[in-house]
Amino acid sequence: MEEKKHLLEQLHEIQNNDDKHYLPKEKVVELAKKHGYDLAQVYGVETFYTMYSTKPRGKHIIRICENQSCHMANSKKLIRHMEAILNISVGETTEDGFFTLELSSCLGMCSVSPAMMIDEVPYGNLTEDRIDEILATYKEDK
């Protein structure tokens, strides 16, 4: 296929390869220079899509769904629980830099609501206990 530059894919690549799962400014500037992008365009894209972050994040990114089906399965309570055990608010990273807590739109797992993803792994049918169990498995390989 004719080699087209796909900015979104390039940004995914930078972010996935970064320890802090974000788009460091120097990397983005370098990318823009190399491919002749307008820096404003790249910045516009970075800030438009929710999966990108311009700020450093934790080792693992937790994204809890807050849409209809999950909302009806009481995802609000789980979000509060998560904030309490991690001792952070939504959008923040734990002090040890291990977890970042984010909210997400529907993850397409509504039949197993409430749902979340940690990095690329989906979890469904969550309860407070289940969340404690899941987080513990991540803590193990800390």
Place this chain on the structure above:
Amino acid sequence: MKFYRTHVLVAQDTKSILAGSKRIEETLIEEIKLAGLENEIRVIPTGSLGYSENNQVAIAIYPDNIIYAPVLTSSVKEIVEEHFLKGRIIKALAHPMKHKEISMEERTSENQLNIDVQKRIILKNVGQINPESIHEYIAADGYMALEKALSEMTPESVIEEMKTSELRGRGGAGFPTGLKWQFTRPNPGPTKYVICNADEGEPGTFKDREIMEGDPHKMVEGMILAAYAVGGTDGYIYIRGEYNLSINRLQKAIDACYEYGLLGKNILGTDFSFDLCIHTGAGAYICGEETALINSIEGKRGEPRKKPPYPPSQGLWQKPTLVNNVETFANVPAIINHGGEWYKTLGVEGSYGTKLFSLMGDLNWKGTIEIPFGTTIGKIVDTIGHGVRYDRVLKGIILGGSSGSLIVPGELNTPIDFQSLSRIEAGPGSGSILVMDETRCIVDICLNIAEFFRHESCGKCTPCREGNAQICHLLEMISYGYGLPEDLEKLERIANTMMETSFCPLGQTAPSVLLQALKKFRGEFLAHIDENICPAGVCEINFVEEECSCG
């Protein structure tokens, strides 16, 4: 080639993997080896069996036609010893209906287990074959339609067949697919794009995922056929970044196609060439809108474009572009194989064929279903969903996603098809059916939907950007008991303005559930405002009558 006397299919879709199906598969393989049966019994991963309950793993055994569920790692040994070694069915685990002798052919159509109103055309292979094996897809008549089209049909006759079928797009708007292809074909190349819209972001929708995880080749075959028909040279599957399992399986399918000469230069030895690749999204609901999607592939913010020009004339990089939904493409191979007239034997006039729905909410059974058009909403809820959970009373149904419509119990007899639904100001939309029982508060539901749209509005036009924010604010006040009597008219005015003046369908449809709720459940809004009570007991009303200080 080895012959196995028994095939064990283990569901490996996201839902089953969450319930531990990977572990079950490993244990099965181990136990079968321990029993020395590895040359007789074969374990195959497959898509969803369309059947398992929440948090349960189900396995299907052929040719015995048995489904075991729930299967725990601890029950695997028993299954191997009793069933595979001694040939005795474990009654306690077998699904009751499976004791009936149902042939494979029947099983895939009408007698699909507990879900006998379903008809599986699109999902025919899901739960039957290994989605990661092109051989199994080919053995299930895969790529037969492509071979037929390339050897016996001109691109024009493929388009004619699609027009005969009267297939309507499954992405939400229901535009006739054959016509869209016809509009795309005459536009000048040489480069022409075919894009599969796999962004599936409408809250409460997960039906496309079922296809991509369970039978990715079907969708790919549909895309190649579309490219042949419209003269497409390059293809993209635009898929949301969260669907990792789908992305992996689609990539495997594409790689296998290149290896087998089904993609790339001179497909099947003809002079038709077509390239296909995956483009992952980055979390933006608006990118499901076709022109926003095109902007996104071009490396821009996902803001919609002005239409016209429509994508068939000027789409990706200003080239002619065909955009169809995953389910739309997945319908194509069967139509080409059996003909447009055959397709029209399914469904009802004006809405032919079958339709996938994502069924969820306060039901006893949830998941993806496939039904012929014309099935009533009530039948889906009662027969497939096994009714409302905990014997509660049905309050309403949100049909077609957050931008869809609100159905009340009095409308349950409405058949699901484009015409019947339009009579009650509804439509199949994204194919989501969210059932709510009596414990749900309508204000709370509307607020949750409004928050979604406030977050997902791309910000390009004022009515949508500001309208959604205002609706959120007003609903929030009502939910806390601070609503004013004039707020309901205010909400209606904002909603109507958004519908009339928003730039794209996101803003135009965002308030549609709210508007219907204001009509159908007005009393409940008024209870929050006038009496400061939430009849369902959901909203945290904290309104306190202020003491009059003037004495």
